[in-house]
Amino acid sequence: xxxxxxxxxxxxxxxxxxxxxxxxxxxxxxxxxxxxxxxxxxxxxxxxxxxxxxxxxxxxxxxxxxxxxxxxxxxxxxxxxxxxxxxxxxxxxxxxxxxxxxxxxxxxxxxxxxxxxxxxxxxxxxxxxxxxx
Amino acid sequence: xxxxxxxxxxxxxxxxxxxxxxxxxxxxxxxxxxxxxxxxxxxxxxxxxxxxxxxxxxxxxxxxxxxxxxxxxxxxxxxxxxxxxxxxxxxxxxxxxxxxxxxxxxxxxxxxxxxxxxxxxxxxxxxxxxxxxxxxxxxxxxxxxxxxxxxxxxxxxxxxxxxxxxxxxxxxxxxxxx
Numbered sequence: 084x085x086x087x088x089x090x091x092x093x094x095x096x097x098x099x100x101x102x103x104x105x106x107x108x109x110x111x112x113x114x115x116x117x118x119x120x121x122x123x124x125x126x127x128x129x130x131x132x133x134x135x136x137x138x139x140x141x142x143x144x145x146x147x148x149x150x151x152x153x154x155x156x157x158x159x160x161x162x163x164x165x166x167x168x169x170x171x172x173x174x175x176x177x178x179x180x181x182x183x184x185x186x187x188x189x190x191x192x193x194x195x196x197x198x199x200x201x202x203x204x205x206x207x208x209x210x211x212x213x214x215x216x
Numbered sequence: 217x218x219x220x221x222x223x224x225x226x227x228x229x230x231x232x233x234x235x236x237x238x239x240x241x242x243x244x245x246x247x248x249x250x251x252x253x254x255x256x257x258x259x260x261x262x263x264x265x266x267x268x269x270x271x272x273x274x275x276x277x278x279x280x281x282x283x284x285x286x287x288x289x290x291x292x293x294x295x296x297x298x299x300x301x302x303x304x305x306x307x308x309x310x311x312x313x314x315x316x317x318x319x320x321x322x323x324x325x326x327x328x329x330x331x332x333x334x335x336x337x338x339x340x341x342x343x344x345x346x347x348x349x350x351x352x353x354x355x356x357x358x359x360x361x362x363x364x365x366x367x368x369x370x371x372x373x374x375x376x377x378x379x380x381x382x383x384x385x386x387x388x389x390x391x392x393x394x
Contacts, residue, residue, distance in 0.1 A: 145373065146376040146377060146379070146380040147376075167373070167377075168291060168292055168295055168370075168373050168374065168377060169287070169288040169291045169292070169377060170287060170288075170291065187291065205287075206284070206380050206384065207384060207387070208380055208383045208384065208387075209380070
């Protein structure tokens with residue numbers, strides 16, 4: 084009986100020491116972890132948290148940009164996918180940039196650092212807005 | 217002025233003709249091959265109007281609009297043709313498509329008789345009237361009467377294109393009238 088309880092005690096001590104070694108080992112390494120909060124991916128490196136820019140999608144269908152207005156963090160990229168029957172384009176209303184013609188089934192992408200209002204220069208009634216927060 | 221009135225009268229007849237299908241002499245119900253023929257014909261007619269505009273007009277807005285009409289309607293024709301080929305359907309000429317072509321021939325003749333701003337006004341006025349007529353036909357006849365689900369879906373996607381064209385035509389019409 085005494086030898087059994089001693090064995091158990093030895094076993095617990097070994098497990099406790101081993102656990103402590105693993106913990107201190109992991110603390111000493113550069114830690115990198117990824118977690119998502121509200122759809123935003125964040126990387127932690129050397130104790131500093133940085134947001135990973137992500138990609139958002141706007142569909143062009145039924146002669147509309149869908150969604151017509153999207154709110155994104157600074158640095159995110161938007162991909163437009165033309166699912167319509169005709170070619171479209173994406174042109175900033177102040178004409179700072181344009182995709183040129185996006186054919187049926189085609190895509191175009193752009194990274195955003197500021198709010199932009201845009202339209203389809205081929206079909207001027209089609210408008211959209213990217214709001215950068 | 218008399219020619220413009222005649223052009224508008226032709227367009228009004230076109231609208232009434234397409235909507236009633238009265239030349240068929242019976243309740244107007246089209247089969248899928250006939251619907252495919254009407255769809256292709258209606259798109260081709262607008263391409264032909266746009267080609268006349270590109271030959272006859274020097275107005276930047278008219279030329280830009282005409283280019284869009286050629287590109288968009290050709291894209292719709294290409295996809296309609298691809299679909300009917302996939303479905304094994306042969307577009308069937310019928311009294312509606314023949315009637316459209318006949319009236320388009322009259323309109324083409326009238327447009328070619330005009331020049332300068334008279335042409336610009338006649339062309340864009342015709343585009344507004346024509347798109348209104350085709351939208352009505354697509355929504356009230358072609359979509360409800362089409363039997364095949366993919367053909368119906370294609371026509372349903374065409375309707376917003378026509379409405380956008382109408383809005384664009386009305387915008388250009390306002391510019392021309394200034």
